[in-house]
Amino acid sequence: MTSLAPAGRYSDWQPAPVQLVVSDLDGTFLGTTETPSTTVTDAAAALVAAGIRFSFATGRLPAGLPDLAELAAGPHIVHNGAQVVEQSPAGHATTFSLAPEQATLLAAVCRRYDVYAEFYTEAGFYVTSRDPLADGAWELMMGSPIGIVTDEVIAATTILKATIADYTGVHTPALMVEIAAIGLAGEESTAPALPDAVFINATAPGVSKGATLRWLCDRLGIPLAAVAAIGDGRNDSSMFQIVGTAIAMGSAPDDVVALAHFVAPDVFDDGAAVAMRALLEARADDAA
Numbered sequence: 001m002t003s004l005a006p007a008g009r010y011s012d013w014q015p016a017p018v019q020l021v022v023s024d025l026d027g028t029f030l031g032t033t034e035t036p037s038t039t040v041t042d043a044a045a046a047l048v049a050a051g052i053r054f055s056f057a058t059g060r061l062p063a064g065l066p067d068l069a070e071l072a073a074g075p076h077i078v079h080n081g082a083q084v085v086e087q088s089p090a091g092h093a094t095t096f097s098l099a100p101e102q103a104t105l106l107a108a109v110c111r112r113y114d115v116y117a118e119f120y121t122e123a124g125f126y127v128t129s130r131d132p133l134a135d136g137a138w139e140l141m142m143g144s145p146i147g148i149v150t151d152e153v154i155a156a157t158t159i160l161k162a163t164i165a166d167y168t169g170v171h172t173p174a175l176m177v178e179i180a181a182i183g184l185a186g187e188e189s190t191a192p193a194l195p196d197a198v199f200i201n202a203t204a205p206g207v208s209k210g211a212t213l214r215w216l217c218d219r220l221g222i223p224l225a226a227v228a229a230i231g232d233g234r235n236d237s238s239m240f241q242i243v244g245t246a247i248a249m250g251s252a253p254d255d256v257v258a259l260a261h262f263v264a265p266d267v268f269d270d271g272a273a274v275a276m277r278a279l280l281e282a283r284a285d286d287a288a
Contacts, residue, residue, distance in 0.1 A: 008258035024231035080201035081212035210238025
């Protein structure tokens, strides 16, 4: 792993053959566009060719996954751990949804702070308001929202997860306190296209990328020591704390790097590709 820099938990790292690589999307596999670089997809393809399973773990909804079925068939962790899906007609494997009363309270918090939020269902998503800053994302990966979220909408459907957009980051500490008071799990994430913004994923109690990765590995029969996770955001920390190899991107906050074993270059220098190539080289060294 000489192409990667040591991170906060480097001294704890125990080399082990990797069976599964899990990659975050925004800021890790993807930069400011919806198309990953050829260098990154080639590195992922090399993993798959070597017999290593490759999956995504993202705060996005299933429709926001890259169309890479031949490369990453899944299962994938979406909605920040609230759902596990196959990138195939098989559909979703499991869902961890919000209780209606919690979703109703969360919508009220969003209105009180006047922040934009998206509430996701199986059929699509509802929004707290029409937001010009979100238009690009709607068109690129999700389609238009179904409508405005109301208490009546929440009562009539199942909310999988909500994402709150704090475009300046000013309200994030208070919103995290409000989310915890409701009894929901809240995790921060970022997007390279909006570097000043903080996106808060609100999920059911105990739900996170890491918790769902543990659930998934148990069902796949893959020990967590044989899993490598690559990510750049605080919502990747829960994965870093449980996997055998945790690789933070160069743009990750210091507290995220502190939980990782290694640091890769940032997304604009194809850091995910560097990380995946390093994992392949380590595997070859182990086999030699």
